[in-house]
Amino acid sequence: MLEINKLSKTYDGGKRSLTDVSLTAKEGEVTAIIGPSGAGKTTLLRSINQLIVDDSGEILFDGQDIRKLNHRQLKKTRSKIGMIFQNYNLIESLTTIENVLHGSLARKSTLAGVLSLYSKDEKQEALQLIDEVGLADFAFKYCSDLSGGQKQRVGIARSLMQHPKMMLCDEPIASLDPRSTTMVMEILRRLADEKHMMILINLHQVDIAKEYADHIIGLNNGRIVFDGATATATDRDIENIYVSDAPVAVG
């Protein structure tokens, strides 16, 4: 369970990017965060694992306030949070399996991470995950030779190697074609359903959000303007999210 209370953030010298953002996300659910460009979606997602240091509020994950953790505890918490990026962030000059194995480094102690090469079990698991995201034939190919959709699936496999409880996905499908989009979204959906993971996903495509998410959060100008189950969201609600002076949702 992730609970965010009254989170605010102002960039240095900039305008306010998040204002009193509160939301709850649950295990086994896909939560889509939608809103116009510049609404603060990326800022919100990155605050959750403190890549962006916010100004005030509370982020409760696993019963702890992430904002109050010390360096060591934060590192531990981060290892339980997978991240998926629009531009994949793989090391392109390495192979698929090498990139996926990087995910296991998050779980290891420093000494084990430095000294040991990957164990047989880890390699086995990496291959298994690569197979699960449908890339069995590409395990030993260089990532620079993969397509965007394939790279994104490598990114997902790498995150799964962390054994995460939560996945933060920042526009994971923004540069993908429809077929790859479906593939990536199906994988994320399956992770929620079968592995009971908490999936937070920033999206620009409303139809995709409606199709795959259990829960939609609308963000506009740093404020939450919609928060509800996908089933209950009307077209009007959704349209409203994109209106520049959207009325702030109450409650």
Add this chain to the structure above:
Amino acid sequence: MISKPEKQLGVVPASRPVMPKLNLSFRLKDKRRRTIYGVIMLLMVTTLATVPTIIPKGVNLVAATQGLIDNIRIMFLHPAVSNTSFGSLVGALVQSIALAFLTTLIGAIFAFFIALMASRNLAPRWLIDIVQSAMAFVRAIPTILWVLIYSVALGLGANAAVIGLTFHSVAYLVKVYADSIDELPKDTLAALRAMGVGFWPLVSQVILPTVMPSFLSWTFIRFEINFANAVAVGAAAGAGGIGYQLFMASGFYFDFHEVGMIVYLILAFTIPLEIISYKLRTRYIKRAGK
């Protein structure tokens, strides 16, 4: 090459954009190159102007040229060993190779750790500035001078040579290693840190395997440089090896047959070295830069 396509639209930049800085360094390099050319021109002009004043009176230029050609012919067409044995020349060559190998190896180990403090991808700006300027200072002073500086403290000989050569190797390798690490995508390293990967695991399991090919090529190139340096310090700082033999044959015995033999021995080692390092350079270093 300068304008890479911006491929992360919509992502909050993790730090200030690096593009303008890159431009600046290009301009700086150009300026530096201009300064260097300027200085070289100035030196050439002064040299030419002073040539007439240093030619001693009464020299027969024709005879002198004839003598030069004779000596070169003796060196390269009639190499021979007379003052020492061929075996001891080979031994001296091995000694020089060992000196180059040892200093490169020690230098590479130190340089690796220092390079971590000199890479934009890993270290804070202030630390990079301190380390890079210290290394630039060490590089600016030629290797031979470092050997002579250390020989003040340690006496002329092998010890000063090892430390002096290592010192300059570290400074050289830190720069090229740090450049190789800088070529890794900063966002990806940040992403791995964000996933909870610690600094040292990141270095040993992510960075090292990725930069290994270019590290090895650079280290090999430095080995080549160090061999040339090892020959030179053998002659200039009494560090032994083939350089010392060369010094004895030319400056002490005036035996151009033996000088020729030594030069051939050195070439027999350096030409393959040069070929290998050229291959490595084109294969790994140019490719990494694309």
